[in-house]
Amino acid sequence: MVSHIVGYPRMGPKRELKFALEAFWDGKSSAEELQKVGDNLKLSTWKQMVDAGIKFIPSNTFSYYDHVLDTTAMLGAIPPRYGWSGGDIGFDVYFSMARGNACIPAMELTKWFDTNYHYIVPELEPNSKFFYASRKAVQEYREAKAHGIDTVPVLLGPVSYLLLSKPVKGVDKSFSLLSLLDKILPVYKEIVDELMAAGVSWIQFDEPTLVMDLDSRQLNAFTHAYTELESSISGLTILLETYFADIPADAYKTITALKGVSAIGFDLVRGSKTLDLIRNGFPPEKYLFAGVVDGRNIWANDLEASLTTLKTLKGMVGEDKLVVSTSCSLLHTAFDLETEIKMNKELKSWLAFAAQKLLEVSSLEKALTNLKNEAFFSANAAAQASRKASSRVTNAAVQEAVSLLRGSDHRRATNVSDRLEAQQRKLKLPILPTTALGSFPQTLGLRKLRREYKINKISEEDYVKAIKEEINQVVKLQEELDLDVLVHGEPEIHTHMCYSNFNDIIHSIMDMDADVISIENSRSDEKLLSVFHEGVKYSAGIGPGVYDIHSPRIPSVEEIVECIKKMLAVLDCTILWVNPDCGLKTRKYSEVKPALSNMVAAVKIIRKQLIANKSELFSSLWKARTDC
Incomplete structure (x- = not known):
């Protein structure tokens, strides 16, 4: 009986990498x-x-930005616009792909399945060329080996890499990403060798895409890929890892039949089925990696329940x-619970961050070999019972209120058009579209104060005072940049969604x-707008982002003007809000001020162009605005 960890957080216990x-x-x-810093982490x-006491320790799971981007670097699949002509892929090219630079925008960022992790989406086309360009996987293995630690190198599988990619904009719709499989397999063979x-x-x-609804052609790609790799992996033990959901029966049948795969890992927390x-049948010659410790959240495992599952599997x-x-x-978890020095003790007993989950895995492995740590299991059972009984979790008043809700209570009393009209009357604007944003940057001073408050170096009074000063600074900046500000009135519901x-x-x-x-x-690539081209009518306020806030790149006025024009082609100006893609928390003021200034300037240009439009519809709208 041995233990294994699929992967581990990268930022460090005190966010050293950040x-x-x-x-x-x-x-x-x-x-x-x-x-x-990376080597030390x-x-x-x-x-x-x-x-x-973990036996199978992963390597090549550390990343300076994203493991999918690392795979793109490994395969040499660098989009031509970044000017890479071969050789080592340095930080300049790597971070330009991740964040953009002064001249070139970043690659697309989107959700990693249904987690809050975001990955850099590979851009591929029929003529994409692949090279063994980054030896990070081998370097990390050797690095660990030099310290006497034998690790299991982790690679994003070839089929999932392609299925998680996107065709380059403008490529014929008949292009299949899986048509590139035979182009990337030789590179994987080089890496394995x-x-x-x-x-x-x-x-x-x-190969996390195995838990998705795949058709026969996609499933056959897994058979083809690992059959092709089989000759190269002779003498190796190959673990095929899946996670995030139940694996469908046809996918289960496909991968359990793969001859070159000696071990298969399953998520048995979210994949209970x-x-x-x-x-109903697992190949007796293969290893089963049983994912019973939850990697998706920060709650402590119910160790007795996990142990029961493992005993069943053992049989x-x-x-x-x-x-x-x-x-x-x-x-997907926090790093170490021990850094939480101010947390309520009862609440803390319910939690397990990454460092604690290592101990959960190890303790379960030992318990299966008759080395059960009774004190550890008893403390876990007490914490589980405490959580179930706590009023933090089971609140009778809340339960009663929920039970009294009726279907009509889930809908708002007013319709969106009436609310939109009232909202427009409240705005200090001559005309829409409206400028808006989600959040302002956090200054280094405020971050320092937050850390000092966390470790009891400053008082709550001083911390609150600093927050108020920060808010005043934000208000002044809004006025300086001429951003639209809502006047006081009835509350409105604003929501934000990003990267999906x-x-x-x-x-x-x-x-x-x-x-x-x-x-x-x-x-x-403004994919969102395509749904409106297809006839979807949106009637509430909507603000498709006009520039990428995860990049230090400052968008030009002209660039934002063109972006707004594309939006106005499918959205009415009365519902359009002009805002960045997301909150500005991660940006510096030196980046925020010119970017927002350009955004406001672009909106003013658009407004002038709308005013110059003499159509009857616009004239009536303009009259309504000026009357307000």
Whole structure:
């Protein structure tokens, strides 16, 4: 019986990587200094897993930005606009793809399945060329080996990489991303060969798209890929890892039949129905990596319930073929609960961050081999009971109020057109569209105060005073930039959504009945606007983002004007809000002020153009505005 971790957080217990990245991007530190921080975090993580008793320790899960972007670098699939002509992919090209630069926008950013992690979407076309361009996987394995730690290199699998990519804009709609599979498999073979030469005995291929609804052609791609790789992986033990949901029966049948795959990992937290598939037959020659410790949230596992599941699996596949694992990478959890020094003790007992989940995995593995830590399990059981009984969780007054709700209580009393008309009367504007934004930057001073308050270095009174001063600074900046500000009046519901496939859920978004929704648009090639071209009529306020806030790049006035014109082609000016893609929390004032100034200037240009329009419809609208 052994244990395994799918992946681990990268930022560090005190967000060391975040601060190192910001210093590097600001030109305050060198690439060597950034790499030193990264190397220290990798080593401390590997040692932490060794100390926790984890057998299968992952490597190549650390990233300076995103593991999918790392795979793009590994395959040399760099979009031509970034000017890469071969050789090492340095931080300049890497971060330009991730964040853009002064001249070139970043690649698309979108949700990693249904998590709040975002990945950089690969851009591919029929003529895309692939090269073994980044040896990060081999370098990390050797790095760990030099410290006496044998790891399992983790690679995003070839089929999932293609299915998570997007065709380059303008490519014929008949182009299939899977048509590139035979182009990337030779690169994967090179990587596997080099890993074997370095001494690797296990490799983990992450294929999370297996939990999606795939057609026969897509499932056949997995069979083809791992059959092709089989000759290269002779002598290696290959773990195929899935996560985030139940695996469909046809996908289960496909991967359990793969001869070159010796081990399969399943998410048995969100994929509870997968247990039935395993009960009905699991290949006796393969290892089962049982993901029973939840990697998706910060709650402590119910260890007794997890142990019961593992004992059932042990009876099915045998002790020598069962591995205790996390349901997915621990990337999606906080780093270490021990850093939370102010938290309520009862609440803290209910939680487990990544460091604590290592101990959960290890304790479950030991319990299956008759080395159960009774004190550890008893404390966990007490915490589970405390959480279930606590009024923080079970509040009779709330339950009673919910039980009295009727269907009509879920809808607002007024319709959206009436609310929109009232809202427009409240705005200090001559005419729409309206400028808006979600949040302003957090100054370094405020971040420092927050850290000092957290560790009791300053009083709550001083902290509140600093917040108020920050708010006053924001108000002054709004006035300076001539951003539209709502006057006091009836409350409105504004909501924000970013980086997802909005077109698939546009009708659900409309059913939310919010007064205004701001929504990511610029980073995804304005895909959102296509749903309005297809005839969807949106009647509430909507603000598709006009520029990417995850990039330091300052958009020009002309660029934003063209973006707004595209929106006005499908949206009425009376409902259009002009705003950045997301909140500005991560940006510096030196970036925010020119970007917002350009945004306001672009809106004023659009307003003048609308005023010059002599159509009857606009004239009546203009009259209504000026009358207000």
